[in-house]
Structures are given as C-alpha cells and as structure tokens.
Amino acid sequence: MLSLPLGYDREATPVGETLPGHPDHELRRALDRCARIVVAFDGKLGDSLLAFGAVTAITDALSLLGRSVPLTTRGRYGSLYPTGRMTGSYGCSLRLIVGDEPGIALAQPTGDDHVLLCRPEEAHCRSDGRRVHTFLPSRYYLGVEERAGVRLPGGPPFLPSLAREAGDSDGRTLTIAAVTATSWPRRKDYGAERFTMAARxxxxxxxxxVRLILVSGRDGTTHRPSDAGGVRLDSVAGADLETLASLFAQCDVVLGNDTGLTHLAAFVSNRAEVIGLYGRHSHSKWRTGLGHHHALATPFSEHMHRWDMCPVRDGLDETADEQRAPLSAISPTLLADTAVLALERRSS
Structure with a gap:
C-alpha cells in the first residue's frame, strides 16, 4: 500500500524521546501554555469520530508533559468525546481547539488560541518501517506526534474508549442491526432487502x-421487506445518537454501509462484530482500527486503499468503476459468511 515514511522506527523509539525532523513550534508552544482543550466537531459524524485520534494525541502529549488541563466540547459530535476529570488553573487564556470547520466556528477562536483543524483528505497513510498505519485515527495521532516532535505513549487503535455496557443475551436469539441510513443513497444504499437476506x-x-433491527434516518423511509423469511423485523427511525449507541451496545452484529452510524457502532459496542460495506472510499482508511470493525469492499474501494487515494481530493471520475462494481455486487451470502466467521472467531 502507498504510504509516507514517518522517518523513525516508532517501536524502537522510547516514549518521550525527541524525534528527528522539524517540530511545529506553534503546536509545542500551545501544549506548553494552553489552559483548556476544546474538542469541537459539528460537521459529519463519521469524520468526527475518526478524528478523535488527533484529540487523543493531544491529551497524551499533555500527559507526557505532566500537564492536566480542563477539556470541554462544542458541537453535535464533539460532545461524544469523553471529557474525563482533567483539572487545572493557569494564568494564560490560550485554548487548544481540535475540530472540524463547523465545530471550530462554534468555538469562536481568538488570536490567543491554537487551532488544530482535522481534514480527512489531508491525513495520509504513514509507515514507520515496520508497520503501515492505515486507519484514520492512527493517521491523525501520528501526524500530531510528528508535529509535536516527541514519541507519544499511545498505540493502535489510538482512540479513547466510548464503549457502553452490554446487556445479557438469552443465548438463543441473535440481535443484528442493519444501518440503512445514508446521506448518499445512490452510492451507499445496500438496501433493507439485502440486509434481511444476510440476516436470514x-x-x-x-x-x-434472528432479530433484525433496521436503523433508518430521520425521514424513516426504509423499505421493510415483504418476506422476512423467519427473521423478526423491527425498525428504528430518526433516533438520537444516545439511543442508537445504547442499541448498538446490545447487538451481536451490526451491518452497515460506510457511514457515521456504522463507525459509531464500532466505537460503542465491544460485543458486536461490525461489518462496513465500502464502495467509494478506502476500506482501510475509513475505519476505527478496532479488532471487531471489519470491511467488505468493491474493487473501486480496494483501488483507493492500495494507492491511498480519495475520489474527492484526487478529482477522480469513478462512474465507470461504480457501474462495474456497485455496492450491490457484495452478495448477502458473502456478507453473512463474513459475519459468521467473525462471530466464530470471537467464540473460539
């Protein structure tokens, strides 16, 4: 896979050691002097969750410096980051703001603040000579580590834990959630019919x-299959993120397209095997890196993976590739077999 070298062997570098290269002196100054971290995300759910790798790097860097400062959040998705109990009182007013463009606008930065803007298209795959770090959280984390100029203590998946308590299972009924919600139906809608076939x-x-829960968006227009084939069907439409997080935590399997709710399921559920379907973007980039977060991909997605490309950033005309290998080319049987294999590996 195409990747950019870090310039140091991360595994052989002790935590806290100065790294080769040229650190970002403005970021170092902000780490030394900031009085507060502001986590500010209000754009897209999936982009926000995967960018939490950058926030984790900032908190790890502060911990390495022996600093404990308050952490606050802004925006719909910034609030998903765990705030913890960091306390402190400092004489300066500098805030270190980590977020996306809509979230940072809500935070209203001043000239005294340092802003770390997370843009997924600018987060390139990195290699340290022994390992290629493909997932977005690791790309963000290692980017901050390199800019800070010091080896940070974190390791894969470079993320905070957002896991929820899972309820007890009766051992007989398998609970599966299928995320049918998508902001781009023409390219990302796998369809309730196919999800139901896979569940069966x-x-x-x-x-x-099997109990299958079809999770749709706010318009609630998910088509319910006429023949569920013995699968018990339930629907959840337009639920808030807290409700969905609790639901995903109770599931054995979550199936979904490459969308924020599928990523959320991987974050919040240690119990579920989460399988994302990737048609347009790299299947290795747009995942958490958690062991229970899997992918099935079209040839176009695999091409994006191998060359670390982004169809938007690189201005690609993927129409022909999508026509040859739409998301529907991933058969329900293949999806089912992937889920079964993941469940069997967990129980072995």
Missing amino acids: VIGERLGRR
Whole structure:
C-alpha cells in the first residue's frame, strides 16, 4: 500500500524521546501554555469520530508533559468525546481547539488560541518501517506526534474508549442491526432487502433465531421487506445518537454501509462484530482500527486503499468503476459468511 515514511522506527523509539525532523513550534508552544482543550466537531459524524485520534494525541502529549488541563466540547459530535476529570488553573487564556470547520466556528477562536483543524483528505497513510498505519485515527495521532516532535505513549487503535455496557443475551436469539441510513443513497444504499437476506443466512448458518433491527434516518423511509423469511423485523427511525449507541451496545452484529452510524457502532459496542460495506472510499482508511470493525469492499474501494487515494481530493471520475462494481455486487451470502466467521472467531 502507498504510504509516507514517518522517518523513525516508532517501536524502537522510547516514549518521550525527541524525534528527528522539524517540530511545529506553534503546536509545542500551545501544549506548553494552553489552559483548556476544546474538542469541537459539528460537521459529519463519521469524520468526527475518526478524528478523535488527533484529540487523543493531544491529551497524551499533555500527559507526557505532566500537564492536566480542563477539556470541554462544542458541537453535535464533539460532545461524544469523553471529557474525563482533567483539572487545572493557569494564568494564560490560550485554548487548544481540535475540530472540524463547523465545530471550530462554534468555538469562536481568538488570536490567543491554537487551532488544530482535522481534514480527512489531508491525513495520509504513514509507515514507520515496520508497520503501515492505515486507519484514520492512527493517521491523525501520528501526524500530531510528528508535529509535536516527541514519541507519544499511545498505540493502535489510538482512540479513547466510548464503549457502553452490554446487556445479557438469552443465548438463543441473535440481535443484528442493519444501518440503512445514508446521506448518499445512490452510492451507499445496500438496501433493507439485502440486509434481511444476510440476516436470514446468518441465522441458518448458526442455527439461531434472528432479530433484525433496521436503523433508518430521520425521514424513516426504509423499505421493510415483504418476506422476512423467519427473521423478526423491527425498525428504528430518526433516533438520537444516545439511543442508537445504547442499541448498538446490545447487538451481536451490526451491518452497515460506510457511514457515521456504522463507525459509531464500532466505537460503542465491544460485543458486536461490525461489518462496513465500502464502495467509494478506502476500506482501510475509513475505519476505527478496532479488532471487531471489519470491511467488505468493491474493487473501486480496494483501488483507493492500495494507492491511498480519495475520489474527492484526487478529482477522480469513478462512474465507470461504480457501474462495474456497485455496492450491490457484495452478495448477502458473502456478507453473512463474513459475519459468521467473525462471530466464530470471537467464540473460539
């Protein structure tokens, strides 16, 4: 896979050691003097969650410096980051603001603040000579580490824990959620029919009853299959993120397209095997890096992965590739077999 070298062997470099290269002196000054961290995300859910790798790098850098400062949040998705109990009182007013453009606008930075803007298209795949770090959280984390000029203590997946308590299972019914919500139906809608077929095959393979929850967007227009084939169907439309996080934490499997709610499921559920379907973007970039977050991809997505490309940033005309390999080319049987394999590996 195409990647940019870090310029140092991360595994062989002790935590706290100065790194080769030229650090970002403005960032170092902000780490030394900031009185508050502001996590400010209000744009897209998936982009925000995966950018939490940058926030984790900032908190790790401050911890390495022996500093404990308050952390506050702004925006719809900034509030998902765990605030913890960092305290402190400092004479300066400098805030270190980490976020996306809409979130930073809400934070209203002044000339005294330092802003770290997270743009996924600018987060390139990095290699340290032993390992290629493909996932977005690791790209953000290592980018901050390199700019800070010091080896930070974090390791894969470079993320805070957002996991929720999972309820007890009766052992007989398999609970599956299928994320049908998407902001781009023409390119990312797998369809309730196909998800239902996959859920039915999963139940048959494992000899268990299946409850399938179709998670749709606020318009609630998800088509319910006329024949569920013995699968118990429920629907959730337009639920808030807290409700969905609690729901995902109770699931055994979450199926979804490459969208924010699928990423959220991977963050909040240690119990569920989460399988994302990737048609347009790199399947290795747009994932958390958590062990239970898997991917099935079209040839176009695989091409994006191999060359670390972005169809928007690189101005690609992917129409022909999408026509040859739409998301629907991933069969429900393949999706089901992937879920069954993940479940069997977990139980072994």
